[in-house]
Amino acid sequence: MLGRTYRKAAEKAEKPARKGKKDPNAPKRALSAYMFFSQDWRERIKAENPDAGFGEVGKLLGAKWKELDDAEKKPYADQAARDKERADDEKAAYDNKKGGGSEEDDEE
DNA sequence: GATCTGATTGTTATG
DNA sequence: CATAACAATCAGATC
Numbered sequence: 001m002l003g004r005t006y007r008k009a010a011e012k013a014e015k016p017a018r019k020g021k022k023d024p025n026a027p028k029r030a031l032s033a034y035m036f037f038s039q040d041w042r043e044r045i046k047a048e049n050p051d052a053g054f055g056e057v058g059k060l061l062g063a064k065w066k067e068l069d070d071a072e073k074k075p076y077a078d079q080a081a082r083d084k085e086r087a088d089d090e091k092a093a094y095d096n097k098k099g100g101g102s103e104e105d106d107e108e
Numbered sequence: 109g110a111t112c113t114g115a116t117t118g119t120t121a122t123g
Numbered sequence: 124c125a126t127a128a129c130a131a132t133c134a135g136a137t138c
Contacts, residue, residue, distance in 0.1 A: 023135095028116060032131035035118040042119050054120040055128065061119075062129035080131075083117090091134080 027094035030087030036079035037065055 038061055045057045045064075052060065065073075 023115090026115085027134090029133065031117045034130045034132095037130085038119045046120080052120080054122080054126090057120055058128045060129090065130065077131090080117095084132085087116095087133095 023094065025094050027091040028087065030084040031080055033073060033076040033080040034061075034065065036083075037061070037073075037076040040076075 041061055041064065042057070045052060045060050049056055049060060
């Protein structure tokens, strides 16, 4: 599929503080496998690169990520999948409100 | 139906 | 406190 032929990230390659949400309650998406991958690897990267700052660790992380095999990404993807379920709940609430909500129970 | 875009997620350190 | 490379994602909008 020609879909992801281009990388939006590579296109903009810049982030001029994009803010402003369109959704009323913004059903935040789930985390990415990288999020979990970093949580576990950030320790190792820093362990072997105590001097590594943001750029170094970031690039190292990405490099390692690609080095990993599909089987190694699996556990991380699994965590991401788990979080997705959580995100699904958020979306459920989002859909609930978005719907014609006559009764607004309460929200914190 | 298929395609695309945008918004989001987390890490680090530093000004 | 926001930002910046790194990667995934995926759900909603659009045609």
